[in-house]
Amino acid sequence: MLQVENISGGYDHQLIVKNVSFHVGKGEMLGILGPNGSGKSTLLKVISGILHKQSGDVLINGKPLNSYSSKELAKKMAVLPQLHSHAFSHTVRDTIALGRYPHQSGLFSSWSNEDEAAVALAMKQMGIERYEHHLLDLLSGGEQQRVFVAQALAQQAPILLLDEPTNHLDIAHQKQLLDTIKTQANENEMTIISIFHDINLAALYCDRLLLMDQGEVKAIGEPHEVVMKSQIETVYKARISTNPHPERPKPQITILPDIKEERHEKLITIENFQVTDELVVFQAEHQLKTWSSAVINAGTGWYRTFVNRRVDAHYNIDNAQTEMQQFLVSRGYSETETVGMMTAVYTKDAVIKQYDGDFGSVIVMVTAGVGNAVDVAKAYEVEALPAIGTINTWIIINGELAEEAFIQAVITATEAKTKALAFEQVKDSRTGTIATGTSTDSVLVAATQQGAHIPYAGPITEVGKKIGLGVYECTVEAIQIYKKAKGWE
Amino acid sequence: MSKAMIGYILSIAALLVAIWLGVSVGSVKVPISTLWDTGADAIASNIVWKIRMPRVVLAGLVGASLAIAGAAFQGLLKNPLADPYTLGVSSGASVGAVTTLFFGISVPFLGIFTLPVFSMIGALVTMLAVISFAKLVDRAMKMETIILTGIIFSSFLGSVISLMIALTGEELRQIISWLLGSVSMRGWSFVQMALPFVFIGTLLLWVNRRELNAMLFGEERAQHLGVNVKKRKMMILIGGSMLTGTAVAVSGTIGFVGLVVPHMTRLLFGSDNRHVLPLSFINGASLLIICDLVSRTIIAPTELPIGVITAFIGAPVFAFIFFRQRKKGGI
Numbered sequence A: 001m002l003q004v005e006n007i008s009g010g011y012d013h014q015l016i017v018k019n020v021s022f023h024v025g026k027g028e029m030l031g032i033l034g035p036n037g038s039g040k041s042t043l044l045k046v047i048s049g050i051l052h053k054q055s056g057d058v059l060i061n062g063k064p065l066n067s068y069s070s071k072e073l074a075k076k077m078a079v080l081p082q083l084h085s086h087a088f089s090h091t092v093r094d095t096i097a098l099g100r101y102p103h104q105s106g107l108f109s110s111w112s113n114e115d116e117a118a119v120a121l122a123m124k125q126m127g128i129e130r131y132e133h134h135l136l137d138l139l140s141g142g143e144q145q146r147v148f149v150a151q152a153l154a155q156q157a158p159i160l161l162l163d164e165p166t167n168h169l170d171i172a173h174q175k176q177l178l179d180t181i182k183t184q185a186n187e188n189e190m191t192i193i194s195i196f197h198d199i200n201l202a203a204l205y206c207d208r209l210l211l212m213d214q215g216e217v218k219a220i221g222e223p224h225e226v227v228m229k230s231q232i233e234t235v236y237k238a239r240i241s242t243n244p245h246p247e248r249p250k251p252q253i254t255i256l257p258d259i260k261e262e263r264h265e266k267l268i269t270i271e272n273f274q275v276t277d278e279l280v281v282f283q284a285e286h287q288l289k290t291w292s293s294a295v296i297n298a299g300t301g302w303y304r305t306f307v308n309r310r311v312d313a314h315y316n317i318d319n320a321q322t323e324m325q326q327f328l329v330s331r332g333y334s335e336t337e338t339v340g341m342m343t344a345v346y347t348k349d350a351v352i353k354q355y356d357g358d359f360g361s362v363i364v365m366v367t368a369g370v371g372n373a374v375d376v377a378k379a380y381e382v383e384a385l386p387a388i389g390t391i392n393t394w395i396i397i398n399g400e401l402a403e404e405a406f407i408q409a410v411i412t413a414t415e416a417k418t419k420a421l422a423f424e425q426v427k428d429s430r431t432g433t434i435a436t437g438t439s440t441d442s443v444l445v446a447a448t449q450q451g452a453h454i455p456y457a458g459p460i461t462e463v464g465k466k467i468g469l470g471v472y473e474c475t476v477e478a479i480q481i482y483k484k485a486k487g488w489e
Numbered sequence B: 001m002s003k004a005m006i007g008y009i010l011s012i013a014a015l016l017v018a019i020w021l022g023v024s025v026g027s028v029k030v031p032i033s034t035l036w037d038t039g040a041d042a043i044a045s046n047i048v049w050k051i052r053m054p055r056v057v058l059a060g061l062v063g064a065s066l067a068i069a070g071a072a073f074q075g076l077l078k079n080p081l082a083d084p085y086t087l088g089v090s091s092g093a094s095v096g097a098v099t100t101l102f103f104g105i106s107v108p109f110l111g112i113f114t115l116p117v118f119s120m121i122g123a124l125v126t127m128l129a130v131i132s133f134a135k136l137v138d139r140a141m142k143m144e145t146i147i148l149t150g151i152i153f154s155s156f157l158g159s160v161i162s163l164m165i166a167l168t169g170e171e172l173r174q175i176i177s178w179l180l181g182s183v184s185m186r187g188w189s190f191v192q193m194a195l196p197f198v199f200i201g202t203l204l205l206w207v208n209r210r211e212l213n214a215m216l217f218g219e220e221r222a223q224h225l226g227v228n229v230k231k232r233k234m235m236i237l238i239g240g241s242m243l244t245g246t247a248v249a250v251s252g253t254i255g256f257v258g259l260v261v262p263h264m265t266r267l268l269f270g271s272d273n274r275h276v277l278p279l280s281f282i283n284g285a286s287l288l289i290i291c292d293l294v295s296r297t298i299i300a301p302t303e304l305p306i307g308v309i310t311a312f313i314g315a316p317v318f319a320f321i322f323f324r325q326r327k328k329g330g331i
Helices: A040-048 A070-076 A092-103 A113-125 A141-154 A171-188 A199-205 A229-236 A317-330 A403-423 A462-486 B003-024 B042-077 B089-102 B111-137 B143-179 B188-206 B209-215 B219-224 B229-251 B257-269 B273-297 B306-327
Strands: A002-011 A014-024 A029-033 A053-060 A077-080 A159-163 A191-195 A208-213 A216-221 A240-244 A251-255 A273-275 A279-292 A299-310 A338-343 A351-356 A361-368 A391-398 A442-447
Touching (some): A014 A040, A014 A208, A070 A077, A077 A141, A092 A141, A092 B209, A141 A171, A159 A171, A171 A199, A208 A229, A279 A338, A279 A361, A279 A391, A299 A317, A299 A391, A299 A442, A391 A403, A391 A462, A403 A442, B003 B042, B042 B229, B089 B111, B089 B143, B111 B143, B188 B209, B209 B229, B209 B273, B257 B273, B257 B306
Parallel strands (some): A029 A208, A299 A338
Antiparallel strands (some): A002 A053, A273 A279, A279 A299, A351 A361, A361 A391
């Protein structure tokens, strides 16, 4: 649809865009990224014919740009520039109607039904019908931006060039605008080239990205090929980390600030625990990076308080999440800073131990009820899930854990737990075999992210050894307490 | 009924009233019916056909030309204060006209059109010079930059005219009164001289009415919308200069018409150039007919130069627009 071949261009004698080549197919959305002054807008101006290129070619449908007349070109390509200026007061409708200019011809150029439909559709797509008769200069910046996008859409050109279309827009309107544009690409096979400041939006919506650096193409490809930590950091000169989008297979970035947060390092110790008849509570001064399968605030996050709450055997689990949330709030725990688990075991029976190593230290907390023990290898034979009883394991580490170390810590802890059950000869009552855990076990790994960097936490790493030993010892002890309480021994 | 429709009806009604007053009011009251009453008094008929009517028509053409040229310049420059007078284009046209008279230039094949043609050339050259200079000073061509450039050029060109007048002595004394602007004692020949250029100039602007709308959003935006900016801009500049040159050639420098009329038109009927241009044309005609009427009756039997009346109305409007634009944060 649009081919750019080795173009160079800029202002007067200063070359700003150097030797840029790419092509965009029908229905494709290409995002242009790059730091300020990298030549994004200049590139767009050269492509749209506002600036003369010094060399190279821009081809639309295989024909060079300058073989089109102004009107023909406007029928092929609509452009939304970054800055808008306007003089005198125009109504929104009149402004959008100008988008039909290239479709009108003749001295009197009457307004056709087609023109009317295009304007109505564009207003609807941008959700600005209710401003139709308002004056443009009385609208907010974001509303004006949507009017100008509608003007470009009313042009109904198969190619759309956008320079930061989400400028001035709040997130709802950013989403609405990009959804609309993306729909144009998907359903009407519109070809879209858009400059983005926001790398995340670009990665989320575009099929391909072009990263510019000092007027040249640094990278071009699918979002995952362009939005790479090292590449973005080099071009933008800012520290970032990449992470997956929660819903779409697209990379997202997070800025990593260089300013040091003022927090005195304070080691986590057993002193941070408090045990009552109802709760095991861990509270730290600063948030810990946490990875858990808890009832409240599971997954990854930064939390300050961990609560292991005892509920009795008749607790209605259907509504557990809401009830637990209300419970935590009623006890004065912050909804957003607390991880909450439940157990049927007496909280006073919780085993909490500290293990020191060269890297820092590990504190393990285990509450174990094994009335519901399951042999995972035989679980396929078991149908119902009766009874309650669960093993909750917390592993709190003074140290800076890498992502993979969190997962390895969970594996190590689980293996240690299984070994403890075997040592204690805990059996799955239904199959008669040695159990590997219970059906509702929960685990929490938290790290202060201060002090020594811990890249791995497998069984033979320093930290893994402490986790393995700690979880094993604590679980064995907790099971023994449980057995005693139940009068099994 | 749309705002524009109402605009056309009101404006045409106002024009008819202006013509009626222009024809019938004066030192001798003449009924308008003289125009079509074949059995009318011969003296009255003479007054109407030989004196009043050409004067009204000429005033109308000049007013219409200046107003539509002003509207087009304002659109092109996105500057509500632009008009042939404030831009210095009228002065350029004056220099063209005065030069023609001073050197007694007469180009054979142009005949009676020599004066307006030279006047137009003066206007166009000045317009291009003002725009180029303003762009050189400030790429964004802010409102004030353009107006200041206009002032610089009109002052300079004004002194050129003064110099020429001083050099001629007695002969060009008449030029002074002409410079202040007047449509008196011109007769039908002047109407003839102006008519073709008014027609072509107006047509040039009118065919660019939608392009002018697009250019209000900036030249780049206009180009994106499919406007051949270079060509259209030139057409508008030529059309506007043609109209200004013609108006100056037949009536001298009459200021502010091109400022007041489009401004009022926009205020009342909206700023869509498809309507601003024709409505300014009609209302410009009405305004100048009325101003001319006032100029010859207010201190009769002495006649005031018409430019005095238009400046009297125009300068406060200029101040008002400037004030409002600055309040809005300028352009």
